[in-house]
Amino acid sequence: MMKDSALLVVDMIYDFIDGSLACLHAEEAIQASLAFIDKVTADTETDPTGVHDTFPILFICDHHPANHCSFAAQGGPWPPHCVAGTRGCIIHEALAPHALEELTFYKGEDPAQEQYSGFEGKNMAGQTLGEVLSLLDIKNVYITGIATEYCVKNTAEDLLKAGFKVTVLTDCLGYVDHQGHLDTLPVLESEGIRLL
Template identity: 30%
Template sequence: MQALLVVDVQNDFCPGGALAVPNGDAVVPVINDLAAAFDHVVLTQDWHPAGHQSFASSHDGNEPYDTITVDYGEQILWPDHCVQGTPGAAFHPDLNVDAAELIIRKGFRPTIDSYSAFYENDGTTPTGLTGYLQTRGIDTLVVVGLAADFCVRWTAVDGRDEGFSVSVVEEATRGIDQDGSLDAAWGAMNDAGVQVISADAARAQADA
């Protein structure tokens, strides 16, 4: 059984948002079309408290996109984004959220960032998604959303590590591409056994 996993299609990651991914909103119609083809759809939502450790504003003397060391390793510092209850944290208004059977909120712990839909960035704190998917009998994931080089990458790779078959739809994701991060992401996903497929292939897979 398969599911469409839609990662962080939120206002702050779209043009005009606090951490906008170039052309991030272009994924919305593609994702809506795919969601109509899949029987099971799961959404993730970045959901930070104000003053989150990953925000540059929480660290005197640092600027957005600086890298610091925290107790779980390196942390890129971001502009304040997807703060709980703010318009920036809301899903893009054109995204079809009615198709979702589950919304996983991540990054809500003040001292741990969270890219992956499966684990916080410490690599050990689970979101509970694995158990949900397994109890539903879902073994195949088609991943879409934002951003390709961070939350999509880590979600796809962790999904493989958790034993799922994982594909990423190329037309349904966009990247930030910070210091070569996009090429590194595609390489990491390839090394993990993630398949990169077209939207047409994903629709055919959903219909199979």
């Protein structure tokens, strides 16, 4: 792995794993993501800070107010999910030890705006994902997450547009619909996103 690479974990949070928007292949995707993390951090110290110096691991979390426009009660397509303060917006317990506050970004906080892409997501200090990746001098972004057709796709596309080299780890994805997942991967590849 090159020094200018990072892993981005998209929406591996409980409502997309076993909650109101539980996705297919979510648990498998988490286990595969953990295996990838083990591989890229194998040569580093076990100290989490040291790991992040070598291969930063960044997290995107869907994080909505209770009246978000994407919810059915407001005319949106989805059941309520990832409402701030609920279990549904917590990172899976096996991945949570890797999540540093400054490298965890929240999206969907504006009640009036759907936000599938995590690119404009912000950490607790108000920095966007794009800003922090640039500060860390990251050039290559590896992506795992949920769901392929929505937040993974939109986040990968925005990173590509911003000039990053983007690799989607196809074993590490959960999805709403299997055919939708299969249909999305070649679209990403045709746009210039690497599939691994």
